[in-house]
Every structure is written in C-alpha cells, then in structure tokens.
Amino acid sequence: MLKEELIKRIVENVLQGRRNKDDEGIEEDYVGEPGVAELVQEALDNGIDTNTILLEALSKGMKQVGEKYETGEYFIPDMLTAAEAVEAGMKVMEPHLASAGESERKGKVIMATVEKDLHDIGKNLVSIMLKGAGFNVVDLGIDVPAARIAEAAEQEKADLVGLSALLNTTMVNMEDVVKELENKGLRDKVKVIIGGAPTSDDFAAEIGADGYGKDAFAAIRVAENLLQSGGKN
Amino acid sequence: MSERGVVVAKPYERLSQEQVELVHQTSLDLLETPGILCYNEEAVALLEKAGATAKKTREGEHDAWWVSIPEKVVQKALDSAPTKVTLGARKPENQVVMDAEGSRVYFGTGSETNYWLEVEPETFVSKQDGREQVFPVTKKNRGSLEYLCRSAHLAEQLDNLDFFLRNVNVQDSDISGENKDVNVFFAALNYTTKPIVSGVADPEQLENVVAMAEIITGGREQLIKNPIVTFITSVIKSPLQIVDETADKLMAISKLGLPVIISTSPQGGSTAPIEEFGMAAQVNAETLAGIAINQLANPGAPVIYGAVPVRARMDDLHDMYGVPEFCHYNMICAQMARYYKVPCYSTAGVADAKVPGVQAAVEKMFTYTAVPSSAPDLIHYAFGLLDKTQTFCPEQAVLENHQIAMVKSLYRESGVEAGEAGRIKSMIEEVMNSPYRLYARFARKMLRRGEIFPGFPFEGDLEEEDQTLLAAHDKLKELEKQEPEHLSEDICKRIFEQIPGLLPRLNPYKK
Ligand code: B12
Numbered sequence: 001m002l003k004e005e006l007i008k009r010i011v012e013n014v015l016q017g018r019r020n021k022d023d024e025g026i027e028e029d030y031v032g033e034p035g036v037a038e039l040v041q042e043a044l045d046n047g048i049d050t051n052t053i054l055l056e057a058l059s060k061g062m063k064q065v066g067e068k069y070e071t072g073e074y075f076i077p078d079m080l081t082a083a084e085a086v087e088a089g090m091k092v093m094e095p096h097l098a099s100a101g102e103s104e105r106k107g108k109v110i111m112a113t114v115e116k117d118l119h120d121i122g123k124n125l126v127s128i129m130l131k132g133a134g135f136n137v138v139d140l141g142i143d144v145p146a147a148r149i150a151e152a153a154e155q156e157k158a159d160l161v162g163l164s165a166l167l168n169t170t171m172v173n174m175e176d177v178v179k180e181l182e183n184k185g186l187r188d189k190v191k192v193i194i195g196g197a198p199t200s201d202d203f204a205a206e207i208g209a210d211g212y213g214k215d216a217f218a219a220i221r222v223a224e225n226l227l228q229s230g231g232k233n
Numbered sequence: 234m235s236e237r238g239v240v241v242a243k244p245y246e247r248l249s250q251e252q253v254e255l256v257h258q259t260s261l262d263l264l265e266t267p268g269i270l271c272y273n274e275e276a277v278a279l280l281e282k283a284g285a286t287a288k289k290t291r292e293g294e295h296d297a298w299w300v301s302i303p304e305k306v307v308q309k310a311l312d313s314a315p316t317k318v319t320l321g322a323r324k325p326e327n328q329v330v331m332d333a334e335g336s337r338v339y340f341g342t343g344s345e346t347n348y349w350l351e352v353e354p355e356t357f358v359s360k361q362d363g364r365e366q367v368f369p370v371t372k373k374n375r376g377s378l379e380y381l382c383r384s385a386h387l388a389e390q391l392d393n394l395d396f397f398l399r400n401v402n403v404q405d406s407d408i409s410g411e412n413k414d415v416n417v418f419f420a421a422l423n424y425t426t427k428p429i430v431s432g433v434a435d436p437e438q439l440e441n442v443v444a445m446a447e448i449i450t451g452g453r454e455q456l457i458k459n460p461i462v463t464f465i466t467s468v469i470k471s472p473l474q475i476v477d478e479t480a481d482k483l484m485a486i487s488k489l490g491l492p493v494i495i496s497t498s499p500q501g502g503s504t505a506p507i508e509e510f511g512m513a514a515q516v517n518a519e520t521l522a523g524i525a526i527n528q529l530a531n532p533g534a535p536v537i538y539g540a541v542p543v544r545a546r547m548d549d550l551h552d553m554y555g556v557p558e559f560c561h562y563n564m565i566c567a568q569m570a571r572y573y574k575v576p577c578y579s580t581a582g583v584a585d586a587k588v589p590g591v592q593a594a595v596e597k598m599f600t601y602t603a604v605p606s607s608a609p610d611l612i613h614y615a616f617g618l619l620d621k622t623q624t625f626c627p628e629q630a631v632l633e634n635h636q637i638a639m640v641k642s643l644y645r646e647s648g649v650e651a652g653e654a655g656r657i658k659s660m661i662e663e664v665m666n667s668p669y670r671l672y673a674r675f676a677r678k679m680l681r682r683g684e685i686f687p688g689f690p691f692e693g694d695l696e697e698e699d700q701t702l703l704a705a706h707d708k709l710k711e712l713e714k715q716e717p718e719h720l721s722e723d724i725c726k727r728i729f730e731q732i733p734g735l736l737p738r739l740n741p742y743k744k
Contacts, residue, residue, distance in 0.1 A: 076549060142293065197623070
C-alpha cells in the first residue's frame, strides 16, 4: 500500500474507533478489515517513521474526532473509542519510540482516584483522553493511598500526577499527595492536576496543586500547558 | 392498613412474562459467568459456604475475588427474603407498609446534594417603560445541617411525601467523618415523624445510630417492630463489583434485622449496556448478588430491591434522568422485583435541569408519569432534586408535592363497575329530560369527597407573567412557619447523654 493510502486509512480507522481487525466501526462492514494496530504495524514495516505516523495519522485523526465532537456529530462514546484506537497504535509504536528516547510522547502521567474514593468514570475518561492526546498514562486505579501515588511518580519518573475525587470527604486526600511528593523532594519535577465534581480552581490553589480541569478536554489543555511551560522530566 | 402512598390500579408491564423470565435467566447466567468481582473477603466466604466458587485475584491496590454464584444460591436468598417490609416511623400512622405482591407506591426524597438552592423574590425595573416587576432569583449555598433540618421539617409538612431520605450533604466545619452519621440521623428524626432512610458514612457509627433509634422506640425489640431508621447500602459498583467497606456495612445491618436497601446505580452507556435488555440483565444480577449476601448474613432479614439504573449523557457521560431510557430501565426493574416478590426501591422526579423552570417541569412530570405506572413500592429522588442530584431546592419540592398529587390521582381505580351502571344511566336520562341539560348538580358530591382534582395551586393572577415560583416560595414560607414536632425533652436528654458526637446546637431544648 502506498504511504499516503496507509496514513489515510489510519486516520479513517481512528475516526471509526477501531483498535484492531476484530473491532466494529461506527459504520457497517468493518469487522475483519485491518484496524489502527495492524495499519500502524504495516506503516512501520514500510519504513514510515514514527513521527509521521504520530502527527499525520494518529494525532490528525484525533483532531478530526475533536472537531466532530465540537460540531455535535460525535459524542463522548465516539471520542473514547477513537482515543482507544490511538492508544492501540501507540502501543505498536512503543518499542520504536523507546529507542528514539520517548521524545515523541507528550509526557508521562500518573492518574489515580484518591484514597477512600471509588468513583472512576470521570478519571477513566480523563485517562483515556490523555492517552488519545499522546500522553503516556499509568493509571493506578481507585482508592489509592497518597504514598503509593508518590512512589509511582518516583518509579515511573512521571512529569504529571492527575488526581480525581468525587466526594467532599475524600478531596482533602489530594493535599496529602502534594505533601508526599514534597517529602520525596519531587515536587519541582512533577506537576499535579486535580479534578472531580467537588474540586475547583480555588481548591487546587489551596492545596498547592498546579492546575484544575473541569472536564477531560480541560485536563488535556491544562496538562499540555503545564508540561510545555514547565518542561518534561 | 396504611393510607399513605397510592395504589396503582393496574401496574403497567413493559415486559411479557417470557421476557421477564429471559431477563431473570440472563442475570443468573451472568452471576455464574463472568460472575461478580467481590472485594470483601467475608462476603466471599459467605457465598462460598452457600455453594459459590471463588478465585482470588488482584485489582490495582486491592485483593479481590471472582465469584461464580450458582442459581441455587440466588433462589435460596429469594425464598427467604420477605415479601412485606415496613419502614417504621415515629408516628405509627406514617409507616410505609410495603407488600411486593400489592401495588401501593410511596414517594420520598433522596440523594445527598452538595448544594441547596433557594428562591428569592427580587424587584426589577424595566428599562423599556420603567415598570417595576418582581422576579424570582435563585441563590445557591453549600449543604449544611441547618438545611437538612429545614428539609426534614418541610418533609413533615408535604402531604404527598411518605419517607425522608436524607437529601442534603452536611458540610459544616464542625462535621467530620466520625460525627456525621449521628448528627444526620438525629436532625432527621428530630424534624419529621415520617420514616427516615439514609446510608451510614462511617461503619463505626452504625452502632450509635441504632442506639439512638432504640432510645426513641424504647428498645431493640420495639425498633425491629417499628424500624424508624432504614439503611441504604451502595454495595455494588457497576459493572458487577462488590465494594469492600460497604459489604461490611450491609452484613452488619442485615445481622441487626433492620431494613436495608441494596442500591446499585449502573449508568447505561458507561458502566452498563445502554440497551434495555443488557441494562436489565446486569442491574438485576447486581441487585440479586446484594440480596444473596444480605440473606446469607441473616436469612429472612428485611431487604429492598434497590435498582437505580440511569442513562449516561452522551456529551459528557454524566447521569441523565429526564429521558425515556431511564423510564424503561426503571419500569423493567419494578417488574423484576414484583416477579421476585421483593419490595422495590425505584426512582423518579430528579431533573437534569439546574434550576426550577420549564426544563425541570418537563423532565419531572415525564418520569413522575412513567415510572410509578409500573408500581414500584418506593420512589426516591422525588421532591426538589435538580442538576442530576447535585442540588436541592425547597420551592421545587413544594411544586412537586402537587405534581405527585396529580400522579396519584392519575393511577387510581377507574370506577367502571357493574354496580354503578344503573346510577350512571338514570343520571344521564334525568339530565336529558331537564331544562338546561347540565350535569353540574351531580358533580357536587365528588367535589366534596375530594375526588375532583383541584386546579394548579400556583397559578398567579397576572396576565403576562409566570408567577409559579413566587407562589411556591410563599407557600414554602407558610409551611416553614409550622411548629416542628420535635422528639420529647426526655428523649433528647437521653440521646444527648448517651450518644457521642452530637452537636449541642441541634438540641431543641438547650437553653
Ligand atoms: C456514578 C456515581 C457513583 C458510582 C460510581 C461508579 C464509578 N465507576 O465511578 C457508585 C454507585 C459506585 C457511587 C458510590 C458512592 N457515591 Co457516588 N456518584 C455517582 C454520580 C451519580 C456520578 C459521578 C460520575 O461518574 N459522573 C460522570 C463523570 C464523567 O464526571 P466526573 O466524575 O465529574 O468527571 C469529570 C470531571 O469532574 C473531570 N475530572 C474528574 N476527575 C478528574 C481528574 C483530573 C486530573 C482532571 C483534570 C479532571 C477530572 O473530568 C471528568 C470528565 O469530564 C455522582 C453524582 C454527580 N452528579 O456527580 C454521585 C456522587 C459523587 N456520589 C455520592 C455519594 C454520596 C456516593 C456514596 C458515598 C454512596 C451513595 N450515596 O451512593 C458512594 C461512595 C463510594 C466511595 N467510597 O467512593 C455523592 C457525593 C456527595 C459528597 N459527599 O460529596 C454524589 C455527588 C451523588 C449525590 N448527590 O448524592 N457513586
């Protein structure tokens, strides 16, 4: 297949939210056709470099998905599925990116719902969308103690920690994470962003976090801004 | 027999008998494979002892077990779960008496809103003609104990409100995780004589809450007979997961023999399939798993089938209530609970709208009309809930008291009976032979008996303005002037002496 043709088909499959050949698309008759993972592999086999795949295929596809969401043609389920397709492509590229020094990912993010809180619909949405936007996300799950989050940030050499809380009784545990990072001497290397219904810009400032995102789009924006201005690890 | 609530004449059945059985069978299949993912070791042990098989795994930071529950475990639990459950009340005439084989529906509040939104009349001057006009403006504050007390007091005054489910989240600076439960239960019990329903935030506090209720009823035995407190446990995290700490609470409450609602709230499109069949099969399986744990902990303990299926909003994945799918899900669950002969806790009223107004009225009337038609025993999230459970508005609750009156009237018996035919025919004949051919005189008896539905009580008399909210505000102020029926001085004294953590400012007899 021609290079242009391959790139076009990756974009198309991101729009259809197809990780691999077994996935259905939004439209009919896709099952069995190569998905993003297979197409990215084929692109690599054909010598197309990772940067081109990332920018001209995966990111471009995701950008179009975003535009379709803005105009009301796409909904959150479409966004999530597309982001998962991008993530599947990133996985295939992973070994090649590592050799290129990971420079092509936007940065490493640790995501977690804080201790005693089990809510994760919003956190998962943010994780998937950040992955779709090109971040390398390590999701620790729910009810995660502050110490564990700080430890993971250290081990993973994270650039950013994203915290979620949906209860006014658990949002206070976010401050503990900031403190744990300080104790470990990591606070100047790791940015902290928070979100979840009871939190706010004011609350982020109050506990010494670097940013707050009201939804997954804001999460991407805030993360990009912080990592651009603060620089990656 | 209780006169509260309303008997729905012929419950609407969305599913045929074969479809009900298909949902049931699909749920049983799901409980075997993939089974449930249980985070509570004691619950796993209970299920295993009853015949389930479990396999340990690790989920993130936690131990968990895949538990495959065979049909016989579920069937045994359903056999021992009682058909009749009573929510007790300080005043026995306010008891909510549920019979899963009947079709009486009761309405109550719900959620734990972070905000309280009040209406304030404000005068504006028109820029066009200088005319002064009064408009309702809204004011939003964080939930507090004072608002909870006001809500419970309002609940007492609203005649179509049958049970009080703590509705605002108390966020006062002197409230902590440790003293929240006792203060929430005391505030509710001290301001309404209707049944109280709430979750417990801190499992350690269950004992104190029960001790408080025992002081009021006169002991454990009396409390079991008249359980003035009912507990909700959100023991399921969809899809198909049993939450560790909540399972502990569920088993503890079950052992006490107090009524408990097994609540599960999957969101169609995110944590459950969006299609009715998939949603019904999953939410039903989840509720059955909860009932199994409850009945294994204490066979015969009063339990309520608390499915709260909702739909995801497609542009942000928040909950969505004022939509047909939400009604479909809930109507099916009411049917499933009836099939199992277990009382059902269902949902209607809560709006997606953030403030009272046209959107709120449309959404509320829609679910109020649809869901009760299938005759679940309890309808929660009624009265004043806005912004998909985030906000409570007392004026809105006053308006809904009337909407519920309309619904109650809608589903009563038609009165088409053989014994009445003769009277109807002679009435029509008489009118046909009278000078003006009017039926007015024959309307009077029904009118006096209260069988003719009154007009909208918040109509207002201005030609060009909607005065509904202002009228509801006036009505609220009038209701708020009623003296609260507090617990007696002696009871309060004993409660404050014996129950730790109560805030003195809640004591109505404190000098
Ligand atoms: C679904 C739900 C549940 C589910 C959770 C399922 C799941 N897998 O997460 C279940 C049933 C398990 C549950 C349990 C409980 N819940 Co609950 N729950 C909700 C509900 C209805 C929706 C939350 C949700 O998923 N929203 C949709 C997502 C997409 O939105 P979101 O989470 O806000 O996330 C977005 C943004 O906030 C932001 N964001 C989120 N995280 C992050 C992180 C970062 C870094 C950034 C930048 C942005 C960001 O981006 C997201 C995407 O747009 C809310 C009500 C509400 N209106 O919020 C109550 C609510 C949060 N729960 C509440 C309560 C009380 C509970 C329980 C205590 C018991 C109960 N009464 O049900 C338990 C507590 C369990 C525990 N220990 O955590 C209360 C909280 C009140 C309070 N104290 O503050 C609420 C507000 C409901 C209410 N009014 O009563 N709940």
